[in-house]
Amino acid sequence: MNAEKRKTVEHISWHPAFFEAIQLELAQYEDILQFLSELQLTIEPLRIDVVIIKKLKDVLLTKNIATIFRTDNLVEYKSPTDYLSVADFYKVYSYACLYVCQKAERLLISVEEATVTENRFTKQSTSGEPADRSKSVRAANLTGRTVSALKELSLTFVVSHYPRELLLHLENERGYTVDRSTPGIYIVKGDLFPIQLIDIRELSDAENIWLSNLDDRLDVARMTRLTREIERVGKVARLGVYIDAIARANVEILEEAIKMSKSGVTLDQVFIETGLAAKWEARGKLEGKLEGKLEGKLEGKLEGKLEGKLEVARNFIKMGISPEKVAQAAELELETIKALI
Numbered sequence: 001m002n003a004e005k006r007k008t009v010e011h012i013s014w015h016p017a018f019f020e021a022i023q024l025e026l027a028q029y030e031d032i033l034q035f036l037s038e039l040q041l042t043i044e045p046l047r048i049d050v051v052i053i054k055k056l057k058d059v060l061l062t063k064n065i066a067t068i069f070r071t072d073n074l075v076e077y078k079s080p081t082d083y084l085s086v087a088d089f090y091k092v093y094s095y096a097c098l099y100v101c102q103k104a105e106r107l108l109i110s111v112e113e114a115t116v117t118e119n120r121f122t123k124q125s126t127s128g129e130p131a132d133r134s135k136s137v138r139a140a141n142l143t144g145r146t147v148s149a150l151k152e153l154s155l156t157f158v159v160s161h162y163p164r165e166l167l168l169h170l171e172n173e174r175g176y177t178v179d180r181s182t183p184g185i186y187i188v189k190g191d192l193f194p195i196q197l198i199d200i201r202e203l204s205d206a207e208n209i210w211l212s213n214l215d216d217r218l219d220v221a222r223m224t225r226l227t228r229e230i231e232r233v234g235k236v237a238r239l240g241v242y243i244d245a246i247a248r249a250n251v252e253i254l255e256e257a258i259k260m261s262k263s264g265v266t267l268d269q270v271f272i273e274t275g276l277a278a279k280w281e282a283r284g285k286l287e288g289k290l291e292g293k294l295e296g297k298l299e300g301k302l303e304g305k306l307e308g309k310l311e312v313a314r315n316f317i318k319m320g321i322s323p324e325k326v327a328q329a330a331e332l333e334l335e336t337i338k339a340l341i
Helices: 003-010 014-025 086-122 131-151 164-172 205-212 220-233 237-249 251-260 266-273 276-283 306-318 323-330 334-340
Strands: 033-040 047-054 072-077 153-159 177-182 185-189 195-199
Touching (some): 237 251, 306 334, 323 334
Parallel strands (some): 072 153
Antiparallel strands (some): 047 072
């Protein structure tokens, strides 16, 4: 990888892209899962990449990446340019323990507040209770809720490089066992809560198209297949960061895929509908690469010349793109677009 490409990759928003990808991977459970991005644990910047909360405890999740899920599911993501080390594992593990402690404390406080409220109405008082006994009772209650919170936790690491050193450490030093349950998914057994490691590059497109393509090593066939799937599911607008990350990490492959595309407008529409077309044209990433397709709908560099923007807009309109999306992509007022129709 040359220096110029390394510089580009370093600025790719992999983590926001992963947040979009994992939501699509688990879209079948969108009614029972809540997704939280970069949950802050303390005043200091201690954050968990993704927390997935299962709102209905009794529902069984059969998706391959979610079989270990419980109520609170913590996910740590490492981009294609990063690696999961032994130190990373213990850092995230400590976050999981902190998460459990905080949840137990919140639950206990809510119970205590409810008890105080109830006592007000019943005019009962515990003020005569010895302080030591009160503290010991609270400690016991907190312990019970901590144990319960541990039983509701799972921990997932998502990587692009098989962490051989870490897994050997867990087996040899911690006495854990690591089983490859399905391609790309390794279940770590021996802890108080279930742990899994997902190697994106071992996942199949058939089962996990969103995660398996969150990579900087795509080929033309996979890039084309991915864009068709994006169009098929009809969720282009919510995938802007995901598409931008993949495109920036696979610039040459994207350009080749556009040249070879037999689907006509699929790749181009994906960029228009996510609002990335104008941005990429301004960067010069796609300059001239769409020439001859759709009668030059991205012609020019959008350097601010009105005539150039109007020409882009006219071509978008011919494709049947909505006025609102045309206005956004061409950087023109909506009224101006309507006047062209």
